[in-house]
Amino acid sequence: MEALQVTDLLDFNNQPIKTLVSGPEGMVSHFYGPDGVTLLYVDFGAGRVAMAPVNTATDLATHLTAADPHGSKAGALAEVNAQKGASNGIATLGPTGKVKPEQLPSSLGEGGGSVDWLNVKSASYGAMGDGAADDWQAIQNAIDAAGYGGVVYFPKGIYKISQPLDLPPGVTLLGSHSNLMLGPGMQVDEWPCYIQAAPTFTAGAMVTIIGEADGDHPAINGEIRITNLMFDGSKAGGTGLDGLYSRGNVQNVVLRDVCFRRMPNNGIVTASVGTTWPYSWRLHSVMVDNCHVNGMVFEGNTDLTLEDCQVIGCWSTGFKLTNCANTIVTHSRAEWCGNYGFWLTGGWGNWPGSGSMTMTGCSTDRNGWDGVRIDGSGNGAFLVQGLMTRRDGRNGGAGGGGYAGLRLSNQAPVVVTGHQNYVGTDDGGTAGTSPDYGVSISGARDVQYNGAYLHGLLGTIKDDGTNTRVVIGVNASGVVGNNYAEDRKPIPAQVSDIAASGRALGQAHPADHGLAAWAYSPEYAVSSLAVTAGTVFLSAVYVPARKQVSKIFWHLSNSGATPTTAANFVGLYNSAGTRLASVDVGSLITAIGLKSTDIPAMTLEPGTYWVAFVFNAGTLPAMPRTTGISGSTSIVNVNLTPSTFRFATNGAGLTSLPVTINPTTNVAGPSYWSAIG
Structure with missing residues (x-):
């Protein structure tokens, strides 16, 4: 069939055109051709292009009258609704605005490979979390399937295990919530979010x-x-x-x-x-x-x-x-x-x-x-x-x-x-x-x-x-x-018993000798003096920490003789003047040397105590002291008051240690050595 040249073309505004011009995108704007023409060839200089006419009104009418490939509208909606809320279907939100746990997928990927987040309530594991069913096997299965890096998730519920x-x-x-202790008014079965034995x-x-x-x-x-x-x-x-x-x-x-x-x-x-x-x-x-x-x-x-x-x-x-x-x-x-x-x-x-x-x-x-x-x-x-x-x-x-x-x-x-x-x-x-x-x-x-x-x-x-x-x-x-x-x-x-700076100079401490306290380090006892009959001699010892003691240590540099019966005692007073111990030592004063006298065991609080002596004998013993120079009793008590004297006497003409003494009546005395331990 021979083709005829068409010259009566109209643009979209019904204006005559003789050429077709494409836009920037290479598209030709729509136009109207002569009635009855079913095929139109256009030459753009690169070969002919065939164009077929489109009657949009007719096509629309045909589409509207055709059958829906999905069936009825009601059927299509039913198909969609069936997927809502279903496992691996269309997720829906629960009353809290979150996707319900049972809608979360238990597996993804090609071939159903495991993912790193396993919901124990999913169909794959089937934990109930109702506080009644035994969920142990379901949970253990999820744990075993999780693998390294896997998360086993527990939605809200009570998971009973046996x-x-x-x-x-x-x-x-991983749980959704951890309860803490039961507060006032709370009950054990409230707050249902836990694993229960x-x-x-x-x-x-x-x-x-x-x-x-x-x-x-x-x-x-x-x-x-x-x-x-x-x-x-x-x-x-x-x-x-x-x-x-x-x-x-x-x-x-x-x-x-x-x-x-x-x-x-x-x-x-x-x-x-x-x-x-x-x-x-x-x-x-x-x-x-x-x-x-x-x-x-x-x-x-x-x-x-x-x-x-x-x-x-x-x-x-x-x-x-x-x-x-x-x-x-x-x-x-x-x-x-x-x-x-x-x-x-x-x-x-x-x-x-x-x-x-x-x-x-x-x-x-x-x-x-x-x-x-x-x-x-x-x-x-x-x-x-x-x-x-x-x-x-x-x-x-x-x-x-x-x-x-x-x-x-x-x-x-x-x-x-x-x-x-x-x-x-x-x-x-x-x-x-x-x-x-x-x-x-x-x-x-x-x-x-x-x-x-x-x-x-x-x-x-x-x-x-x-x-x-x-x-x-x-x-x-x-x-x-x-x-x-x-x-x-x-x-x-x-x-x-802590090393003080003086120890670097060779100074010893009582603890070095297993003692609680002493009047002074014994190497300073370089002189000696006989005691006076019936006089109570006091020698202060300082206890730096709470200590348990059970002995008094003292020394005789010259022995005594013919001790008066039940009139020679060694004891201990606290700083208030209360006697804490008194022991008869008459049998010990006839020989020189170090003496260790047992006293009742007691615990001493930190503070100052006095070791006390009273002797009565035909020949009185002598005891070591620091110095015998003139006025030594004043030097060893320098700047102290009677109640705080380190070395003192208190009372005369006594045959025993009084139950109490008045420290304010102390008189400066010789620096006799003593210790407790």
């Missing part, structure tokens, strides 16, 4: 982390995270269930915002496999509430960190740490536990990898025994800074018992900087006031204590005299009595 959740390396347990779960632990090549576990376990979860043992039967148990080579475990509540046994406990212990753990905002034995028990956990952790209401000890070298405990609290709040105990070692710990900004309240007890041994120093102990020593409600906010019976060095102790009763004013003391030091070695305000019912610092090298700094004060007492006084500074 066996331990055994954690492999690298897994994370079933009544048949009677032993073992709710969570286990094992690093031991026993056929079921890896030789090295670790890099485990538990976050935002609570484990509840209130329904468990028996008495043997712990919250978390770990043993062996388990490294780098982190717990954050986790609570272990009402376990029949311990909250958290670790153990060894041979000589290998878990180590390098981090606990942040972890609470242990009302467990029936201890709260947290860590042994051998090197590089342990406890930050903002709390143990409350446990029946035994709150925190028990043994040989946890290089540990940091900070801003943590132990309250209302039956025994100690914090107990730092056992052998911390002296090998190259050993060491001790630091305790900063921690507090105790109303624990049954001492708030903090340190009796550990080793060469690393325990550093305690900013400690607040409060109302400890509850002792079952009775108070008493000699308990203290801080008890030191350490063999490892202890350095305390900043300590406040407060007394009180239970919150409602019931039960006894406690503790008896702010600090109690007994059988301790190497204590440095500085910066304190201590309020104790019976005393501020109790030092029973059985300690070695105790220093009490000058900036300490306190008050004795109940919580209303306000008679605040400085606490005397104390130095016990």
Whole structure:
């Protein structure tokens, strides 16, 4: 068919055109051709292009009358609605504006490969979280499927388990919320967001982390995270269930915002496999509430960190740490536990990898025994800074018992900087006031204590005299009595058996000789003087720290003869003039030499005491003194008043040591040597 040239073309505005011009994009604007033409060839200089006419009105009418490929509108909507809220379908928002947990996919990727976020309630695992069904197998399946770096997620609910959740390396347990302790008015079954032990779960632990090549576990376990979860043992039967148990080579475990509540046994406990212990753990905002034995028990956990952790209401000890070298405990609290709040105990070692710990900004309240007890041994120093102990020593409600906010019976060095102790009763004013003391030091070695305000019912610092090298700094004060007492006084500074600068010059100290105190170093006793019959001679000794004594040491440079029966005595007076001891020594004055006289054992507070002598005999003995120069009795008492004389006489014509003497009537006397120990 022969083609005809078309010249009667019109643009979109019905204006005649003879050429077609493309725009910047290479597109030709629409135009109108002659009626009846069904095919139009256009030559743009690069070959012909065929154009077909389009009747939009006709095409639209045809489309509107055609059948919908999806069927009816109602059918199409039904198809879409069926996908809403379905697993792997179209996600919808719940009443809180969040996608419902059951709509989250359990797997993604080609071939259904595992993802790193596993929802225990998803269809793949099927945990119910209703507080009734046993969800142990579903949860353990999710844990086993998670793999290293996988997150096992627990939506809101109560997940009952009947066996331990055994954690492999690298897994994370993540909850939606962690409840803390039960506050006033709260009930155990409220706040349904936790993992709960079933009544048949009677032993073992709710969570286990094992690093031991026993056929079921890896030789090295670790890099485990538990976050935002609570484990509840209130329904468990028996008495043997712990919250978390770990043993062996388990490294780098982190717990954050986790609570272990009402376990029949311990909250958290670790153990060894041979000589290998878990180590390098981090606990942040972890609470242990009302467990029936201890709260947290860590042994051998090197590089342990406890930050903002709390143990409350446990029946035994709150925190028990043994040989946890290089540990940091900070801003943590132990309250209302039956025994100690914090107990730092056992052998911390002296090998190259050993060491001790630091305790900063921690507090105790109303624990049954001492708030903090340190009796550990080793060469690393325990550093305690900013400690607040409060109302400890509850002792079952009775108070008493000699308990203290801080008890030191350490063999490892202890350095305390900043300590406040407060007394009180239970919150409602019931039960006894406690503790008896702010600090109690007994059988301790190497204590440095500085910066304190201590309020104790019976005393501020109790030092029973059985300690070695105790220093009490000058900036300490306190008050004795109940919580209303306000008679605040400085606490005397104390130095016990510490090398003073004079020792560098060869000067000895009583402790070098196993003595509590002496009048002066015995090498200065270079003269001798016979005593006067019936005169009480006093020789002062200064006790720098609380000491237990049971002997008086004295010396005769010339012997006596024919002692008067029951008229020769050696004894001890305090600074007020009260006699503390008196012993008949008539049988000892007939021979020269050092004498050691037993007296009843007693504990002396820091201060000045006088060793006293009275002799009566046919021939009176002589005793060593410092000097015999004229006026020596004045020199040895220079600038002192009678009641503070170091060397004095008091009374004459006596055959025994009086029950009391009046120190203000002392007369300067010879510097006879004496010591106590």
